[in-house]
Amino acid sequence: MTAYYHTEIYQHLPSSQSHRRQLRPQDGETSDDSPLMVRDWNPSLPLSALPICMQMKRLTNDLRQQQRHNLGNWKSWSQIQYIKLKRSRDQFYKVASSLFQWRHTLIKIEGRFGMGVKAYFVFLKYLLGLNLILSIIIIGAVLIPTLVYKGNVECLKGICIREKFSVLDIVLGSGVLQNTPLFYGYYECESGEKCMNNSLLFLLGMTCIFVLSLVMVIRRTVIGYKHTWITGSHNNVSISHKIFSGWDFCIQDDSAAMLKHNLIRNELKMDLEDHVFHRRVSQRTLRQWISLYVLRILLNVLVLALLGGSFYMIFVATRYSKEKKKSNVALSQDSWIINLIVGYLPAITITTANYLLPRAFRKISVFEDYSLTVQLNLTLIRSTFLKLASLGIYILFLYKWRKSDNQNGEISFRCECQTPPNSTFPSNNTTEGVQFVMCWENDFGKQMYQLSVFDLLASFINIFFISFPTKWIRERYPLSVLARRLNQQFEITLHVLDLVYSQTVTWMGVFYCPLLTCIATVKLTAVFYMKKFFVLRCCAPAQKMFRTHSSLVLFHFTLLLGLLIAAIHLSVSLGDDVTGIRPSPCGPFSSITVSEVLSKSVGILPDFVQSALRTMNSKAVGLPLIMVEIVILTCFASRGQANNKTIERLKGMLVMCNSDKRFLLKQHSSGM
């Protein structure tokens, strides 16, 4: 097939010659066409981006300088400025990225576990950065104004709560923490001009957070999506990718290299088996198809049952914990450890379900006789559904009870105060006559706080009390049956889902517990070090290859889903007529509702801005706007289709050209 390459004329083809020049620059240097070769490069490309050796770069540089002399003053000056600007911009990015240390850690992890695991840590770092920015916004727009406004006033509305601080409160978010800037209730203010400013700032800060998160997450998703779309099904080049970009050049370790060889071989074999699999699928008899579908339906029912069961468990746990809390007397008699468990019951149930079920789903998907990628994606989709839906259902239940509380007309006055402990327990809840208005927003913030803290605790326990001892056993008795069964791997999908879940909780709770972003920042830092310890100390490199990119899009997409759920939840809970739940008389919107704040702040604006806003709101503008959007979208869609067609045509042309070339070559050589 390659015989015609040895035809001499092929060497003289222009395309082959230009390639040769690039290949062997030192040969060209001696021949007469050296200036031609140097001039080949686009002058706007920086020298460092030329695929030639150092000596050639120097020559090119000299040549460029000559050309610059020949150019007009203005042109050369602008070119130099452009280069300078570019260089300083690169410098800026480098400095900015070096602010986040851990680069070395990332390289180390990448060297030992490949890019898949590194991608997880990069994702973690990204979330950490996001939360840091959100925290700064919160502190600037929400916390500081309130602190300034409140001054040293410690007692609210004449209610002074003196409580004893305890460790349990930190974990539960109860007691003394109830009245700190941690929760919504603290950002309260009496009516007045200043108050409105504070409320407006609160609203503005929250809007800022959501918009910023949305923009950042969408940006990441879209970048990834573009790649996957281009590499999508209509031009599948997966095997070439595995071959051409299969080797991870970062690997420095012999055993890791060995492992990579094995991974690649296994994956290639798997792909070849996939071909066989597809052939087998096409040869299945009707009987086999029927039995397979029955099996799949049964397994899906099982999955649904598992999901339903876990949702029911969450329901039961939430109800139980609510009822326990309602009967204060019962609560006060129990020991603190029972209080802790009762308070955390929903969180424990959710986390346990989230821990166990994805593993079960993976096992189930094996039996369904899908191809491997479908199995992995199916597990991922089911797990994502579980994670987000369990959170959503938990919140739904919370609202349901709140609504029923409201409907019963039972205005909850209750006490969450504590007297100094008389016993040895660090916290001993006893009831006292002090009453203060129950703030359901606070309570909701508390639930989210608990979920967040418990998530951290769970991963801490998982790493130090399950994974680490397992690892120890494996090292101690490497030959035992137990050791072989306990081989641990870093399951990237599950870990990333954990991150997505915790971020969703943060977004959900941020309105009611503004400092949750700060907590999330601290938490993610802790998680980073914990996972680093986990991956470097306890994990064996994974046996299955992880395609970073296609899954990362899915991760960002789930993150986006989480954000959307949080945003929907917030808008629903703010519009009180939908849920039928009255906002409680606490927090920044106690004396003034959200819509009032908005309308008042619009009222301050100058007249023409007001009228402009009013016009923008009207139907006369809205309808044409939608029309224009539709037109633009249609335009883009048809352009995309046209591009696809052009690609096909160009491909055909390439094949045509090449066959023409081959034909001419044959003619030529036979003629000679």
Next chain:
Amino acid sequence: MGATASQLPKDLLSEYQELTFLTKQEILLAHKRFTELVTREGRTSAVTRVPMEKILTLPELKSNPFRKRICHVFSTSELKDGSLTFEDFLDLLSAFSDSATLEIKSHYAFRIFDFDDDGTLDQGDLEKLVNCLTGDTEDTRLTTEEMRQLISNILEESDIDKDGTVNLSEFQHVISRSPDFVSSFKIVL
């Protein structure tokens, strides 16, 4: 590092920064590592060559199946023995650095994979490439039948003009759509 820093003149250092994707620290580190490879008596200059065997002892390269190809591609030696000067070494690190462009990385990747240096990846090149990836011993190699199937799959996907080989532009076309490539084609000292 102070001692080695003084060995590299300042103007040369800034020129290297200009001509490569490396930062000042990376260049200094590269210089330090390179001087360690040179034998004691030989002072490092622009023309000192380190034989390929010595370069291959670097931990960053020693477990890489393409190490010899990398040396050959970046070597400017007339003898084609894969020996590197310091500047060749910098070229190597620059192409493999974090900030190198996809364009340059794919260009060098193509040359590394082009085992017979004829400017295209033909069946022989692809076979060698796959063997490098899976490990080149009797029991790790793919069977002949598997190899045949695999190569025909590769060509079917990436040989756009259907001439039986993958040329540079086809290679870059395929690689540009592999988002993992830039992050994996990387050697950091």
